[in-house]
Amino acid sequence: MAAGPAPEARSLMDEQTFLDNFNNLKYPRKTYLCYEVELLVGENHIPLDDYKGFVRNEGADMGFQPRHVELIFLERMASWNLDTELRYRVTCFISWSPCADCADELTKFLRENRHVNLRIFAARIYERSQGYEAGLRALKAAGAEVAIMTLQEFEYCWKNFVDHQQDEDKPFPRWDNLCVKSEKLTKKLAGILQNREE
Ligand SMILES: [Zn+2]
Secondary structure, eight states: OOOSOOOOOOOOEEHHHHHHHHOTTOOOSOOEEEEEEEEEETTEEEEEEEEEEEEEOBOGGGTSOOBOHHHHHHHHHHHHOOOTTSEEEEEEEEEEOOOHHHHHHHHHHHHHOTTEEEEEEEEEOOOSSTTHHHHHHHHHHTTOEEEEOOHHHHHHHHHHHEEOTTOTTOOOOOOTTHHHHHHHHHHHHHHHHHSOOO
8 A cells, every 4th residue: 555654643623723714705815625535446435544634825924935735735645655556536625726826736746646536625716816717627627526615515524624622423513605605606616617728
């Protein structure tokens, strides 16, 4: 199996961080990315819990050179040295969809790593980056599945990536208009992905 170094102990996100950053009606300045990896064997998907966790972007406020979360995640993925003889499905739940540059890096990664399937669920569409639409189309063309988080994905993340202290069964506190917004974004993304490049 994977020959990379042992992954660090899995950390969970605190509840408020998740709610503040993944709320699809808000515009936080940070980006968080939750990830998980499955090994694909025939029809079976085998979850690899060692490769499950979250990362956030590095901002000037952390004393680092600003770096988008996708690049940090790509670096982490590279450190796993996933076996090229096997097939994997990597799923990312990301609070903002990738900017043009990050979409480009992810596309390159997928072209060079045919043993990895990538699914990206974004809480919101990041529109402030020029060329982001073409970036998302290129990602899709490279085989990635790009979608908007629906209630199902929010609940899934809440259950799998968030620290509920003692209360394991704490239900996801959905916010008003979560689904309305998610549907709007889904339509918008469909329009972006269908649009042919000139
Ligand atoms: Zn980016």
